[in-house]
Amino acid sequence: MKLSLRCRVTLSFGAGLLIVTSVLAFATWNLASGYMLRQREASAARQAEVNVRLVEKSLSSPGLDELLAGLTTGPDSTILVLSPGRLVTAGRKVEPSELPPDLVDHPPGRARLTVAGLEVIAVTRPVAGDSVYVELFPLQQLDRTFGFLSAVLIAGTIGSALLGAALGSWASKRALKPLAELNSAAGRIAGGDLRARLPDQDDPDLAALAAKFNSTAHALEQRALRDARFASDVSHELRSPLTTMVNAGAVLRRRREHLPGTAGTALELLTSEVDRFARMVVDLLEISRADQTDDYEPEELDLSALVRHVIASRWRAVPVSASPVTVEGDRRRLDRVLANLMENAERHADGAIFVSVRQHGSVARIEVEDGGPGVPEALREQIFERFARGRPGSRGDDTGSGLGLALVREHVHRHRGRVWVEDRFPRGARFVVELPAVGGPA
Amino acid sequence: MCVGVLLVEDDERIRQALSLALSDEGFTVDEASSGEDALRRLETESFDVMLVDLTLPGIDGLEVVRTLRSRGDLPIIVVTARTDARDVIAGLEAGADDYVTKPLMASVLAARIRALLRRRGPGREAVRIGDLEIRPQEGLVHRAGERVHLTRTEFRLLLELAGAAGRIVTREQLLQKVWGYDYFGDTRLLDVHIRRLRRKIEANPDDPALVLTVRGTGYRIRS
Numbered sequence: 139m140k141l142s143l144r145c146r147v148t149l150s151f152g153a154g155l156l157i158v159t160s161v162l163a164f165a166t167w168n169l170a171s172g173y174m175l176r177q178r179e180a181s182a183a184r185q186a187e188v189n190v191r192l193v194e195k196s197l198s199s200p201g202l203d204e205l206l207a208g209l210t211t212g213p214d215s216t217i218l219v220l221s222p223g224r225l226v227t228a229g230r231k232v233e234p235s236e237l238p239p240d241l242v243d244h245p246p247g248r249a250r251l252t253v254a255g256l257e258v259i260a261v262t263r264p265v266a267g268d269s270v271y272v273e274l275f276p277l278q279q280l281d282r283t284f285g286f287l288s289a290v291l292i293a294g295t296i297g298s299a300l301l302g303a304a305l306g307s308w309a310s311k312r313a314l315k316p317l318a319e320l321n322s323a324a325g326r327i328a329g330g331d332l333r334a335r336l337p338d339q340d341d342p343d344l345a346a347l348a349a350k351f352n353s354t355a356h357a358l359e360q361r362a363l364r365d366a367r368f369a370s371d372v373s374h375e376l377r378s379p380l381t382t383m384v385n386a387g388a389v390l391r392r393r394r395e396h397l398p399g400t401a402g403t404a405l406e407l408l409t410s411e412v413d414r415f416a417r418m419v420v421d422l423l424e425i426s427r428a429d430q431t432d433d434y435e436p437e438e439l440d441l442s443a444l445v446r447h448v449i450a451s452r453w454r455a456v457p458v459s460a461s462p463v464t465v466e467g468d469r470r471r472l473d474r475v476l477a478n479l480m481e482n483a484e485r486h487a488d489g490a491i492f493v494s495v496r497q498h499g500s501v502a503r504i505e506v507e508d509g510g511p512g513v514p515e516a517l518r519e520q521i522f523e524r525f526a527r528g529r530p531g532s533r534g535d536d537t538g539s540g541l542g543l544a545l546v547r548e549h550v551h552r553h554r555g556r557v558w559v560e561d562r563f564p565r566g567a568r569f570v571v572e573l574p575a576v577g578g579p580a
Numbered sequence: 581m582c583v584g585v586l587l588v589e590d591d592e593r594i595r596q597a598l599s600l601a602l603s604d605e606g607f608t609v610d611e612a613s614s615g616e617d618a619l620r621r622l623e624t625e626s627f628d629v630m631l632v633d634l635t636l637p638g639i640d641g642l643e644v645v646r647t648l649r650s651r652g653d654l655p656i657i658v659v660t661a662r663t664d665a666r667d668v669i670a671g672l673e674a675g676a677d678d679y680v681t682k683p684l685m686a687s688v689l690a691a692r693i694r695a696l697l698r699r700r701g702p703g704r705e706a707v708r709i710g711d712l713e714i715r716p717q718e719g720l721v722h723r724a725g726e727r728v729h730l731t732r733t734e735f736r737l738l739l740e741l742a743g744a745a746g747r748i749v750t751r752e753q754l755l756q757k758v759w760g761y762d763y764f765g766d767t768r769l770l771d772v773h774i775r776r777l778r779r780k781i782e783a784n785p786d787d788p789a790l791v792l793t794v795r796g797t798g799y800r801i802r803s
Binding site: 374377378379380381382383384385386388389392416419420437438439440443447464468469470 | 604766
């Protein structure tokens with residue numbers, strides 16, 4: 139899996155700062171610890187020098203013990219004076235055998251070593267000929283300082299790495315904000331909202347992109363509007379001649395018996411096609427109206443009452459199971475949705491056999507079931523397209539406008555709902571409309 | 581019963597075809613080709629119902645409707661080529677009783693006309709609601725003793741509501757009983773008429789005390 143750009147920027151900011159600060163911390167550590175150690179050694183040497191002088195004076199006097207005890211700087215420091223055949227010590231107990239022989243045999247010397255589990259600086263000095271003065275300075279104090287220093291440096295390094303990551307995240311978010319806006323605008327356009335635009339950009343690099351995007355979207359919107367207006371204009375212009383044709387047709391149809399034979403058949407053909415033509419124009423107008431201008435007037439209504447009413451008006455024989463559920467919608471359009479589904483069932487499956495309205499969680503669901511041949515998987519999307527005809531198994535004398543289900547989908551989408559068709563057991567199809575319900579489950 | 585229809589339409593072919601088809605449906609149809617022509621004829625002749633196209637040369641359909649409404653309660657159906665809410669509402673606000681959109685079929689139009697001319701209403705007894713007195717027999721409404729002029733449709737709408745005696749009357753029932761709509765009930769048609777009715781019988785139409793809205797369902801009269 140490839141990491142997102144934002145993720146990568148965040149990581150590289152974090153890693154970059156981690157590297158830089160750890161190099162700095164490492165250098166600081168080395169320099170500071172070396173310097174402090176050298177300082178400590180120098181001061182130890184100086185102190186030993188002073189002590190040696192004092193010891194030299196009272197080497198053979200019996201008060202050497204007390205003198206040495208007075209010279210020790212703490213419970214952990216040790217002073218040994220090794221004379222041939224005599225050993226005087228003070229402070230923490232250390233055996234001469236625990237010290238490296240090299241150091242003791244060849245004074246003066248200086249070394250850092252661990253004696254009896256304690257890190258010390260050992261300083262040796264020759265005293266009055268053949269004696270050796272050894273003083274061990276504990277490094278505990280310094281160790282504590284080092285511990286503190288390293289803790290500060292590690293915390294600082296980690297902190298700066300986190301800061302770097304946060305900075306990277308923020309910077310990339312800021313830098314990518316126009317991209318996120320572009321993405322959301324493009325998504326809205328793809329979803330059908332042609333009014334989506336990008337906000338004006340200050341950055342000259344992005345301004346060009348935003349301007350281009352907006353002009354493209356504008357052109358697209360204009361074109362879609364033009365197309366819709368054209369469809370609307372065409373069907374509008376067709377209305378007047380159609381009114382004449384439909385009514386002249388009705389007059390002729392009443393006098394059908396005066397036109398026997400061929401002329402009668404031709405008249406029948408003509409009038410039924412004129413009627414279908416009229417239906418098509420009406421549906422086309424409705425669908426192009428749904429495309430552009432909006433006279434959508436939502437109100438809260440009880441879907442079950444609406445469904446019962448539509449079914450009672452024309453499909454009295456169809457059983458209905460309806461429980462109350464409130465939706466916000468346009469009554470006329472929802473009437474239309476159900477009527478079109480019922481007509482569709484009549485046309486393709488000898489009519490609906492069951493209609494139900496129920497609330498499923500947060501959606502209201504209408505189901506129209508028929509016992510016909512069903513809709514093959516491959517056509518389930520397609521039948522909701524405009525002028526999608528020729529559903530296999532449909533009758534030859536199809537008199538629909540070819541826009542019925544397209545209108546259903548159009549109206550349902552306008553209500554922020556969904557519509558689909560599925561198999562019904564044991565045979566037939568089930569058309570399902572889901573609309574957002576108002577209020578919780580009843 | 582022979583119903584006299586005045587058809588006002590400027591497109592000659594539509595006028596002829598509609599006239600023929602409506603005659604077939606049993607109406608006596610008179611034609612007028614302009615608003616001026618229609619108003620002139622209405623001064624001397626009487627008709628049972630008028631069909632008027634909204635887009636006419638000269639005086640337009642809306643003006644004709646308004647003028648006629650100021651003269652009396654002749655039932656008017658407007659014919660419009662557009663289904664835009666604005667046109668429809670403007671026509672209804674001007675005082676039309678109903679509307680149809682092109683391409684209209686004479687059979688549908690005939691059903692509309694018959695529904696409009698039906699005089700039947702629930703109840704024969706006079707009804708009192710607050711200071712409102714309805715006498716269905718005479719077709720009269722008085723408010724605080726003063727006569728209120730309602731159109732036939734407004735009167736029937738009021739009667740339907742009053743007949744339910746305070747129970748809710750759904751939109752569907754009203755559309756069906758008053759206008760003869762089976763389905764595709766047009767909310768705008770009902771809303772505009774309720775608005776017109778309130779303007780005439782309510783003391784304060786913006787805060788109705790007699791005709792109450794039942795949200796999501798319909799209307800009821802204060803019992």
